[in-house]
Each structure stands twice: as structure tokens, then as C-alpha cells.
Amino acid sequence: MKTFHGGIHPGDHKEATNKKEIVNLTPPSELIFPLSQHIGAPSKPCVNIGDTVCMGQKIAEADGFVSANIHSSVSGKVKAIEKRLHPNGLPTMSIVIENDGLDTEAAPIEGYGEDYEKKSPKEIINIIKEAGIVGMGGATFPTHVKLSVPDEAKIDYVIINGAECEPYLTSDHRAMLETPNEIIGGLLVLMHIFGLKDGYIGVENNKTDAIAVLEKEAALVKDKNIHIVTLKTKYPQGAEKQLINAVCGRKMAPGTLPWQVGCIVNNIDTCASTYRAVVKGTPLTTRIVTLGGSALKNPMNYKVRIGTPFSYVVEQSGGLSEPAEKVLMGGPMMGLSVPNMDVPVIKGTSGILALPAKEAKLDKESPCIRCAKCVYVCPMSLQPNLLDSAARLHDIDKLKKLNVTDCIECGSCAFVCPSKRRQVQQIKIAKVKLREIAQRAKA
């Protein structure tokens, strides 16, 4: 079975939701659209307070190339443009829209249609840019930037990431089961952009039902080959470098991007959104969210309008069975713990997990006993034990020597650590410090 070197086997906790169909969640009365839902420059609002907006209407524009458009997911009125709490914990300029409940649709994106094969790659990438699509696995890198590879790049692998290696999350799994046509359709669009006959979807072998459904759907495709690649269930199988390595055997050199080894990787929901944008003319306004965690009464898979507050999603599902002490956006390995439940679902919200007090407890750190478990599991072949101690000593030279910037922050080291040390936290702080030093050197 295809996989990568290192990694861990956390309990997957997926059985709570992996059989539950995706439910369309009716939108709340007020939705919040932070202007920063992606990596890159925050978007610029293109509506004013009091304006009436339609569902799918652009309300904020990409500010520069690495940025993304934002569209309203409901029709209604712009109530405010003010600072609201972002899931990352920072007050962020946001557009607040009052839902009129009518879902009056805006005009679709120009240039869409089934006949996209007649269009140039540039035109298609433009539609994707217009639709505000970003990497929906959680990294939220603008997709049009990812697809705009330099002219010298020779892409021969388009890979769709269906690994979903994070515990609890089942949103991609359900999407593969329920809308395989959108996923394969999206992959065909991406293949067309790079003029490829072959496309790949990597799925972990704990989702055999999804593999079967996708294979059936792939068999319907004429003239082109869609390969469903079965991957070993192991975390972090869905990390970009590890996925590329597993699917096509290539290894990205330190500091390089996937196109440099001829690969483009996209998440399942991103791929489906691409299909909807290019073929149906629909901008990115909804996403699939797994609602899970043991503090919840009813774990669910929801199709949620972007901008819906977490608290509303939780209430609609039937609420909490016990008080939540920690609420995560994304999976438990790399997800973000949010400051409170008023924060909205954004483009990168793959899951909302509510953990009760006993699961939110932070273990006390004890000294490293040099057990080397972190060295064995690190998928990037780093030495997390040494990185951790160098970071605590602020030893910048040592950190550089240990290639701290290679760390993908997957958390495998901290997961296996018997001393419960928080290596990832230390490494993340160290990276910020290194960036500051580099910036000061430039100035």
C-alpha cells in the first residue's frame, strides 16, 4: 500500500459521523464574513453599510494577486463592516450581513459552462479566481495562485487529496460518497488546465466505500484516465509533501513548491467548488463541515453557508451534552482552538469539534527522556527533541542547523511524546522569531 515514511496512528473517531449524510443547514439571521479567510492580503470590501446584497454577490475583492474574493452566502442587507472575532482569536475587519431569508440569487460568474474545454487555462483560472476559491483543507491558500504556475513548470500530476487523515473529520469522506460527480468533474477541469490525460485521487484505505464510489464514477469518464489511489491510513497522509510522495514517489526538496516536482494538489471540497464555479457559475459560499467531539449531543455533517457562527451550527444540531471547554476549527491534530463560539465558519473550516473539560486538559510537561519516538515518527525526518530544546534556549543557529523551517507542524512528535512536551508550539514560536530576525535584517 502506498504511503510515506514516519507518521502515527491516532484513534480516528470517525465512526460518529462517517455514516451520516450531509445535511443542508438553513442559514442564521446574521452572518459574518471576515475579510481575511485566506493566506495573503485581506480582501477589500466592495459594498457599503445598508446595501442590499444577493446570494452569491461579491462583497469583497481580492487585494492583490495573493488574495481572494469573498461572496455573500445569503441575500440580505449589509448591517455593519466592523471588527469581529476571527476563529484565529484576533479581531478582524468583517462584513456583517442580515439575512432576509429569500436567498435571492445573484448572476452567475461570467464565462461558466459545460464547454470549458474550449477555454484557455488562463480564462478558467480567472473564473476560479472570480469565485473566490481557496484551499479548503484548512490552509486556505488561494487556488488561482496555486494553479498559476510559472511557464517553465511541467505539471504531470494533478492530485486530489481525499486522505482526510485528521481524526474526527468526515466532510471529505461524505462529499466523495455523495457528490463524486462534482469531484471527478473538478478534477477534469484541473486536468484540462494542465493539458493532462491522467488525474489522481488519493484516498486512505479506511474509506473503502468512497474508493468504490469514486472508481465507479471514474469509469464513466471517456478519453481520460482517473486513478483512485488507495493510501495507507496513517497520519499525516494528507500533508501535501507526504501525499505527493505516496502517490507518485516524488520528494519535494526543502523550500520548494509542488509544481517544482510537477505536481498540483487540491483538497476534495476545493475540487468540488472548482467544478461548481467553472461549470455551474457558482462562487464559493458554502462548505461541508463535520460537527463532532464528545461534548456534542448529535455529531453531524453539514453543508454550511460560510459566515454562519459556530454557536448557531451547534444549536441547530441539538446543542451540547456537556459544557465545551475547548472548541476546535479543523481536526484535533492541526486544528485551531477558537476563543469562543461566536466566530463564523470560514472557507477553511473543515470541522467544528467541541471537547469537554476532561479532553481539553493540558498535560504537564516533564523532561525529555530521549526516547526518540518523535524522531521515528517525524514525516519530515527532523529531530523534534532537539528542535524543542533549541527553541527553548533561543538558540537561533542551532534551530537553523536543525532545519526548523522544514517542520510542517503536523504534531506527530507531540502526540507520541511520553513526556507530553509541546514541541510544535516551541517550533512555531521559533519560526516567528526567525521571520522577525529576517525582516529586521532586510530593513
Place this chain on the structure above:
Amino acid sequence: MENILTVSHSPHIAGKDTVRSIMLDVIIALLPALIAGCIIFGLRALVVTAVCVLSCVIAEYIWNKLLKKDNTCGDLSAVVTGMLLAYNMPASIPLWMTVIGSVFAIIVVKQFFGGLGHNFMNPALAARAFLLASWALAMTTWYPVGTTLPIFSAPDAVSSATPLAAYAAGDTAKYSYLTLFLGNYGGCIGETSALALLLGAAYLIVKRVIRIRVPLIYIATVAVGTWLFADSNGIGSGDWLYQILSGGLILGACFMATDYTTTPTTPKGQIIFALGCGIITVLIRVWGGYPEGVSYSILLMNIATPLIDKFTAPKRYGYVKSKKEAA
């Protein structure tokens, strides 16, 4: 939903292993050898082990109290040190010596260097070397199996040669492989029964506390080395099976060369470490004036560990040595 939630950095879940659970596994793995020791040497083996464990734990407790540090006895590492130290002593050792050895192991070897995770030598082995240098006779007096050992005084019997001393003297007829495998001969408390030790080691490997590579390579190196050189009749006539079944090799290879703190953390480094231990053991056993060589070889390789770690750092992911970089 106004209440403020706990915010912390990912990952938000952790594996079940703790330092305590790992040490507990090691203790469980060491129990068969203790039972074997009690059967072979009598109740005094248990008394020596109990005194060692208690002295180690109390020494650690007092050290923490005096230095106003958190009590670390709960991590059970002092218990493991005490057991390993006892396993490296003859059952007839005076009890006051075991106390001195335990205090030396915990205070001098472990705590002086910063406590758990920071000592550069295996505390039990360093204490054994210290006792051997100080009271060589008591540490190397082996009474024949079946001698009744009084708790507080020396027994009235003649000591016997260990299998390795017999081998060095060219007399191997006395011990059959089965005797050696079961451990029914004079030696240290926990080192004689290969069967009991291998059972414990298998448990540790199954529980993934240790990896098989270090014991396997260490024992294999000694087997090859002694097969080649351990007999004056010429190369390739050494009795390797006799060699690996006797002395402290299996105890050392499975429980002390696999100690986390004092051995390399890189997979390559662990292989070099095991090879080095094996080569030094063969050197001492074949050409040294001392029939046993396991504890000194592990101690010597302990000292080389930081260097080995430095030179065997894993290659970063995707690293390719290009011509430009090499130049």
C-alpha cells in the same frame, strides 16, 4: 455562548504513553528475571533487589526535597534503576554495599547531571562499576547454586567460577547450553536466566517500548566476534552460543543498551551503538584480562552517544546532495 474557552496550540490530542507507563512496562519486563533469580539464588535475591529499589527511591526523594524540586519518584525511573543495579550484583553482596551503590547511582550518576533524561551514563551500570572498583571481592564472589545465603552474614561455602571464567580457563564442560539458557548457575541476580530475560525483552518489543535492532545487533556482533576469535584453536572455532548465553550479555543488550537517555536517538546511531557495544564486549572477553565485558562496553558507548547522535542526524526530507552544494 459568552463563556471563554480554553485556547491552546495543536495538537489537541495525545497518545497514551507517559514516562510512568513506559517505566512500568520496563518493570513488568524485568519481573521474570527477578522470579528466576529468586528460584536460583533463594530469597536473598529478593532482599537485595528490594533494598536497592528502596534505597534508590528514597535517595531520589531526599534529593528532590533538599533541592526543593518536584517529587519525581512517581515516574518510577528510580525503581527501574534499583532493579537493574540489583540484577548486576551477586545475591551474596552485603546489604550496606547495595545501599551505597544505589545512592551513588541516583545522586552522583543521575541527579548531579540534571536528573532523568540528562545523565550521560546508565546509573545502574555506573554504580556497578563503582562497586566493582571498591569491593571487587564481594562483587565477584559466586557461591554455587543451592548455597543457603544468610541475609546479614557471608555464607559458609566455597565460591565457584562463572561460566565465562570457566570458558576463559578452557573448561566449558561444566555447563550445558540448557543450564545456561535457564540460568541455573552462579552469577549476578538478574543476568543468568536467558529465558526470563528474553521473555521480558519480547514484552518490551511487543509494547514498542524498545526496538529489536539494538539487542539483536549487539548479541549478533558478540556471537560473530566470539565465534571468530574466542578459541585458541583458530579462527571460527569459538563457542559463540556459550558466549552469548553466559554473563550479562542478554541483560545488558535488552535492558541497558536500550536505555533511552544514555543511548543514541537516531536509528542509524542506535545501530552504531549496538555494533560498538558488541565489538568492545568481544575485545574485553577475548583479549582482556576480565572474563565479562558487557557493562564496560555499554558504559564506554554511553560516553560516545552524543558524538554518535551528532554524526547520524537524519537527512532532511527531500534532501539531495547536488553538485553545487558539494562544491
